[in-house]
Amino acid sequence: MTGQTPALRLEGIVKTFPGVRALDGVSFEVMPGEVHALMGENGAGKSTLMKVLGGIYQPDEGQIIVGEQPVVMRSPLEAKAKGIVFIHQELSLAEELTVAENIYLGELPRKRFGLVDWAKLEEQTNAILSTLKVGFDAKTRVGDLSIANQQMVEIARALTVDAKAVIFDEPTASLTDAEKVVLFDVITDLQSRGVGIIYISHRMEEIFKITDRISVLRDGQYRGTLQTAETNEEDVTQLMIGRALDLSRNESHHELGEVALEVRGLSCGHLFRDVSFEVRSGEVVGFYGLVGAGRTEIAETLFGLRDPSAGQILLSGQEVRIHSPADAIAKGISLVPEDRKGQGLVLGMNCRDNMTLPQVDDLKAGPFVAEGAEVSIFDQYRDRLDIRTPGWKQLVGNLSGGNQQKIVIGKWLSMHPSVLIVDEPTRGIDVGSKSEIHNLIRDLAAQGYAVIVISSEMPEVLHVSDRIVAMYNGRIMRTFTSEEVTEDNLIQAISGLGGDRAA
Amino acid sequence: MKPGMLSNFLKRGAIWGFIALELIFFTVAGEYLSLSEKAFMDVDNMLLLFKQSAPIGIIAMGMTIIMINGNIDLSVGAIYAICAIVLLDSMTWPIFAGLGDMVIPVAWVLALLAGVALGALNGLIVWKTGVDAFIVTLGSMLGYRGLVFMYNGEQPTSHLNWTLVDFAEAQFLGLHTATWFLLIVTAAIWFLMNRTVHGRNAYAIGDNREAAVNAGIRVGPHMMINFMIIGFLAALSAVVFYSESGSVNPNDGELYELWVITAVVLGGTKLTGGAGSIISTFGGVLAIQLLRKGLAHIGADTETVNLVIGLILIVVLFLDRQLNIKGKEELKV
Known part of the structure; x- marks a missing residue:
C-alpha cells in the first residue's frame, strides 16, 4: 500500500470536553479500497472520533485530510459533500415517507418549478436497491419496514453520492445473517470502486472476515494498527483493554441467603x-x-x-x-x-x-x-x-x-x-x-x-x-x-x- | 393481508365512513325530529353545506400543511378578521375613488398581501427565535386581534359593493363561488404537498426533524413559507366570505383556529407532525359542517352542537391512539 495516497487521513486529532480529554492525538489513515476496522471498548473515543469525522464536532487540534487536501467540516452536509458518508447506528429516517424519499432526503431530484421528478427518483432508487438485493421497492413506506430493512435504507444512502470514504458504525447490529452477506457484498463492491471504508464493530468474527487492518483506541488514545491477516483475537483484545486497568476480581463472598x-x-x-x-x-x-x-x-x-x-x-x-x-x-x-x-x-x-x-x-x-x-x-x-x-x-x-x-x-x-x-x-x-x-x-x-x-x-x-x-x-x-x-x-x-x- | 393493513385502512377511510354515518343518521333522525318538511339530503341543502364549509375549509388546508410541518398556527382567526377589514375598508379609500369597480381586484390583492405579510411575520419569528410555534402564534393571535379593535373600536366595518355580492353569490355549474374556491385551494395544496420538493420536505421536517437537518434541508425557510401560505389562505377565506356579507365585526373569526384544528385533527393529521392528508382534511371539514348542520336540522341548539363535536373529537383521538399503539414490549411512560 506504499506510494498510494490515503483516501482519508487524520493527524493528531484532539478533542476535549470539560474535564475529559475524549480524544488525545489520534492519527490514522484509510487507503482507497481498504476496509479499516476501528475498535475499542465503550467509551474509548470511537464515536467521538466519528463525530469529528462526520462534521458534528470540531476538533480542538489536528487535521483531517481528504485525498491530499486538508479540510474543515462544519456540518454533516459538508462532510457528505467532501465525499465522507456516515452510516449511523441509530436510524435517522422519516418513517412516514417512502424509501426513495428517505434515501434522497434533502436532495430530491427536481423538475421545473420545484416539482419532484418522481420517475427519476424511483429509477435511481430502484437501481440502488437492486444492488442491495432487498425485498422492497422505492415506494414502500419506511415505517412499514423491519428495523433491519430500515438499516438497509440507511446503508443505501451511502450509495447515492460518489463517496471517498464511508464510515459504518455497527451496521450489523440489527441485521440477520442473510442481510449481513448482502452488506458485505456491498462493502466489497465499494472497495473495488476504490472507496476507503471505516468499519466500527465489536464483533470479532466480522472484523476478521472483512477488514484489512485494525486500529485500536483506548481511553481516547491511539493504540496502534494491526494487519488483520497477521494478528488474532487475543492480540486485538489485549490492545483494546490494555494492562493498566485495574481488573482485579471480587474475592470476598458473603453468606448467601435464599x-x-x-x-x-x-x-x-x-x-x-x-x-x-x-x-x-x-x-x-x-x-x-x-x-x-x-x-x-x-x-x-x-x-x-x-x-x-x-x-x-x-x-x-x-x-x-x-x-x-x-x-x-x-x-x-x-x-x-x-x-x-x-x-x-x-x-x-x-x-x-x-x-x-x-x-x-x-x-x-x-x-x-x-x-x-x-x-x-x-x-x-x-x-x-x-x-x-x-x-x-x-x-x-x-x-x-x-x-x-x-x-x-x-x-x-x-x-x-x-x-x-x-x-x-x-x-x-x-x-x-x-x-x-x-x-x-x-x-x-x-x-x-x-x-x-x-x-x-x-x-x-x-x-x-x-x-x-x-x-x-x-x-x-x-x-x-x-x-x-x-x-x-x-x-x-x-x-x-x-x-x-x-x- | 399484511398486519397493520386493516388499521391503516381504517385510519385512512375512517373520516369518509364517519361522514356516511352522519348522513344516514341525520336523514333517519330528521324524519322524526325535524321541524321542517324538507329532507336533510336535499340537493340545495348539500350545496349550501359546501358553501358554508368554505371559510373554515380554506384555512384548514393551510393548517394541514402547518401541522404536517410540525407547527401550529393559532392566529388564523385574527388574520382572517384583519384581512376582512382591509378588504372592505380599502374599497372606500379616497385614492381608489376613481377606479369604479376596478377597486375590487385592488382590494383583494391588498387583503391577500396583508395575510401573507402577517403569516410571514409569524414564520420569521418562529424561524429566527426558535420559540415554539404554539407560543408565537398565541401571542400573535392576541396581538393581531388587538389591531382589529384598534382600527375601528367596537364598531363593525361595513362596505357593500353590489358587483362583488353578485360575484360571490353566483353559481357556476351549480356550485357557489365559495365552493369553487374551496375546491381549487384543496387541489392546489394537495399538489403542493404531494408533488413538489417543498411539500415533501415539509413532511420530512415534521416526521424527523433531526434527520431532515442532517440531510441538509433548511428547516426555517420551509416553515416560513408554510406560515405565509396559511396567512394567504386565511386572507382568501376572508375575501370569499366578506365579498358577500359586506360587514365585519371586530369579533369575527374568533375561535376559527379551534374549528380549523378540529377539522384537521378529525381528518387524521398527527399533532406531532409528519403525517396527514389534504383529502382527509377536506373530509374533516365536511364532517364538522355536516354535524353542525345536521344537529341544527333535528332541532339541537348551538351549545349542544359544541358539546357533541367536542366529545367526538376526544373519541376520535382515543381511537387513533389505540390503533397506533405498538407491540406490548413498548416502554410505559
Whole structure:
C-alpha cells in the first residue's frame, strides 16, 4: 500500500470536553479500497472520533485530510459533500415517507418549478436497491419496514453520492445473517470502486472476515494498527483493554441467603429472548454486554416498565406479575436507573425531597407532609451512605455525581427493597467516587440485599460481582463465577463468540 | 393481508365512513325530529353545506400543511378578521375613488398581501427565535386581534359593493363561488404537498426533524413559507366570505383556529407532525359542517352542537391512539 495516497487521513486529532480529554492525538489513515476496522471498548473515543469525522464536532487540534487536501467540516452536509458518508447506528429516517424519499432526503431530484421528478427518483432508487438485493421497492413506506430493512435504507444512502470514504458504525447490529452477506457484498463492491471504508464493530468474527487492518483506541488514545491477516483475537483484545486497568476480581463472598429473585425464560418481543437467571440475597450479579444487548430492557421489565411477552418472574419463590413501577416497589424491587439526572432525580428539588419522593404519600401528619419524618429519613441515609452535602436543603443539582448517585440509592433503600437493580452505577462519576460506589454496592450485598449491577465497564463488573452474566444480542451467552471469569472469555462471550452456552 | 393493513385502512377511510354515518343518521333522525318538511339530503341543502364549509375549509388546508410541518398556527382567526377589514375598508379609500369597480381586484390583492405579510411575520419569528410555534402564534393571535379593535373600536366595518355580492353569490355549474374556491385551494395544496420538493420536505421536517437537518434541508425557510401560505389562505377565506356579507365585526373569526384544528385533527393529521392528508382534511371539514348542520336540522341548539363535536373529537383521538399503539414490549411512560 506504499506510494498510494490515503483516501482519508487524520493527524493528531484532539478533542476535549470539560474535564475529559475524549480524544488525545489520534492519527490514522484509510487507503482507497481498504476496509479499516476501528475498535475499542465503550467509551474509548470511537464515536467521538466519528463525530469529528462526520462534521458534528470540531476538533480542538489536528487535521483531517481528504485525498491530499486538508479540510474543515462544519456540518454533516459538508462532510457528505467532501465525499465522507456516515452510516449511523441509530436510524435517522422519516418513517412516514417512502424509501426513495428517505434515501434522497434533502436532495430530491427536481423538475421545473420545484416539482419532484418522481420517475427519476424511483429509477435511481430502484437501481440502488437492486444492488442491495432487498425485498422492497422505492415506494414502500419506511415505517412499514423491519428495523433491519430500515438499516438497509440507511446503508443505501451511502450509495447515492460518489463517496471517498464511508464510515459504518455497527451496521450489523440489527441485521440477520442473510442481510449481513448482502452488506458485505456491498462493502466489497465499494472497495473495488476504490472507496476507503471505516468499519466500527465489536464483533470479532466480522472484523476478521472483512477488514484489512485494525486500529485500536483506548481511553481516547491511539493504540496502534494491526494487519488483520497477521494478528488474532487475543492480540486485538489485549490492545483494546490494555494492562493498566485495574481488573482485579471480587474475592470476598458473603453468606448467601435464599433465592430472592428468579427469572425463567423471560422474553420481551425482539428486545431479549429466553432469559433465565437467579439472584440470591447477599449476592451481586453483574450483567455485562454491549450497548443494545438487552440488559437495561431486562431491568425495565423487572421494574414493571415493560410487559414481558413470555416467561416468569419469581420473588422468593412466588410467581409474580409486575404491572407498574408502583407494583414493583410494593413487591420490593427497586431500580437505580441508567440516566441518573433524567430518570433518577428531580434536579431542582432538594436532597430530602428527592430521597423521600417515592413514599411522600405515606409521610403525612394529618393533611400535611410530615417534614420531621422526612428529615429523619434523610439523616439516617445520609449517615449510612456517607452522603456529603451541607444539609438537606441543598438542591441535588449542585451535588457531585457520586453524591447524587448515593441520593438515588438512598431513596430506594428507604423503601426497604429486597432486590436492588443498579444500571450503570458509575457513569459520569470520577474515579475516586467510583470505588466508593463499588464498596457501597458490596456493603449492601453484605447486608442481605440481592443486587443486580448492569454495567458496560469491564473493571466495574469484575470488581463488584459474585457472578457475571454475559449478554449478547438479547440472549444470555454464559454465566461466569468470579473465579472462572477472565477478560478474554468475557469479551468473547459478549461478542457472540464461542463461549460454551450455559443452560 | 399484511398486519397493520386493516388499521391503516381504517385510519385512512375512517373520516369518509364517519361522514356516511352522519348522513344516514341525520336523514333517519330528521324524519322524526325535524321541524321542517324538507329532507336533510336535499340537493340545495348539500350545496349550501359546501358553501358554508368554505371559510373554515380554506384555512384548514393551510393548517394541514402547518401541522404536517410540525407547527401550529393559532392566529388564523385574527388574520382572517384583519384581512376582512382591509378588504372592505380599502374599497372606500379616497385614492381608489376613481377606479369604479376596478377597486375590487385592488382590494383583494391588498387583503391577500396583508395575510401573507402577517403569516410571514409569524414564520420569521418562529424561524429566527426558535420559540415554539404554539407560543408565537398565541401571542400573535392576541396581538393581531388587538389591531382589529384598534382600527375601528367596537364598531363593525361595513362596505357593500353590489358587483362583488353578485360575484360571490353566483353559481357556476351549480356550485357557489365559495365552493369553487374551496375546491381549487384543496387541489392546489394537495399538489403542493404531494408533488413538489417543498411539500415533501415539509413532511420530512415534521416526521424527523433531526434527520431532515442532517440531510441538509433548511428547516426555517420551509416553515416560513408554510406560515405565509396559511396567512394567504386565511386572507382568501376572508375575501370569499366578506365579498358577500359586506360587514365585519371586530369579533369575527374568533375561535376559527379551534374549528380549523378540529377539522384537521378529525381528518387524521398527527399533532406531532409528519403525517396527514389534504383529502382527509377536506373530509374533516365536511364532517364538522355536516354535524353542525345536521344537529341544527333535528332541532339541537348551538351549545349542544359544541358539546357533541367536542366529545367526538376526544373519541376520535382515543381511537387513533389505540390503533397506533405498538407491540406490548413498548416502554410505559
